Amino acid sequence: MKPRGILLAGNWKMNHGPASARGFFEGLPFSKKPGATMRVYPSFLTLQAALDAVKANGQEIEIGAQNFHAEKSGAFTGEVSGPMLEEIGIQQVLLGHSERRQYFAETPAVILKKTLSALHQGFEVLLCIGETLEERNSGQTISVLTHQLESTLADPTCAEAFGKTLHLAYEPVWAIGTGVTASPAQAQETHASLRALLTRTLGQSTADAVQILYGGSVTPANFAELLACPDIDGGLVGGASLKPDSFGALWNLI
Numbered sequence: 001m002k003p004r005g006i007l008l009a010g011n012w013k014m015n016h017g018p019a020s021a022r023g024f025f026e027g028l029p030f031s032k033k034p035g036a037t038m039r040v041y042p043s044f045l046t047l048q049a050a051l052d053a054v055k056a057n058g059q060e061i062e063i064g065a066q067n068f069h070a071e072k073s074g075a076f077t078g079e080v081s082g083p084m085l086e087e088i089g090i091q092q093v094l095l096g097h098s099e100r101r102q103y104f105a106e107t108p109a110v111i112l113k114k115t116l117s118a119l120h121q122g123f124e125v126l127l128c129i130g131e132t133l134e135e136r137n138s139g140q141t142i143s144v145l146t147h148q149l150e151s152t153l154a155d156p157t158c159a160e161a162f163g164k165t166l167h168l169a170y171e172p173v174w175a176i177g178t179g180v181t182a183s184p185a186q187a188q189e190t191h192a193s194l195r196a197l198l199t200r201t202l203g204q205s206t207a208d209a210v211q212i213l214y215g216g217s218v219t220p221a222n223f224a225e226l227l228a229c230p231d232i233d234g235g236l237v238g239g240a241s242l243k244p245d246s247f248g249a250l251w252n253l254i
């Protein structure tokens with residue numbers, strides 16, 4: 001068993017409405033595994049159907065939101081707040097995904113604001129970071145990731161939450177949806193650097209408690225090798241989380 005447990009998380013992005021989510025969970029072979037957690041992040045519209053489906057099927061699967069607004073209420077057309085999520089029983093939020101950074105102009109400052117708001121409201125946060133291919137090719141991977149984490153690491157609320165209600169997902173942008181996975185060696189090297197950064201800033205015991213998930217073209221063909229790396233604590237999966245067969249196959253590799 002891995003020291004920090006294993007988290008298999010599916011990020012459905014803008015896929016699966018309520019009806020197809022019900023079909024997904026009905027078709028998902030799920031049995032509990034000691035030391036492992038399965039979580040799915042559906043769209044806002046699908047959250048309630050997903051919660052109802054896993055309850056009806058007796059599946060112990062966590063359901064989280066892919067985003068939320070930092071303010072608790074107000075004139076923010078089209079947004080969803082923490083209290084709304086809490087009202088239906090959501091306890092997890094995914095923040096900082098590269099698609100939010102790229103298409104929705106979420107800067108590190110915006111992401112920090114959302115992270116703090118989520119932590120203050122009692123949510124568990126999975127914070128995504130990752131470099132582009134250009135940044136990797138010019139040797140900037142670690143400096144980019146450090147920059148993405150800087151304000152979070154410097155914040156006392158986040159520092160206190162790391163390893164408890166704040167965990168990380170390393171998703172190299174060049175590996176997302178491309179079919180090009182980071183090799184286990186590349187991923188492990190980056191995860192180890194991230195853990196070293198956490199150790200330098202927050203101390204060994206906190207760094208040891210932070211789950212760092214790998215994301216980017218994870219499939220049943222490469223997951224076992226990635227999971228065998230000491231600093232990889234699970235997967236954040238896009239495409240392969242959309243079908244019960246492939247997501248179930250990933251779960252069976254744990």
Ligand code: 13P
Nearest residue numbers: 011176177216217238239
């Ligand atoms: P893919 O698994 O489709 O590459 O997506 C990864 C991702 O962005 C998960 O958040």
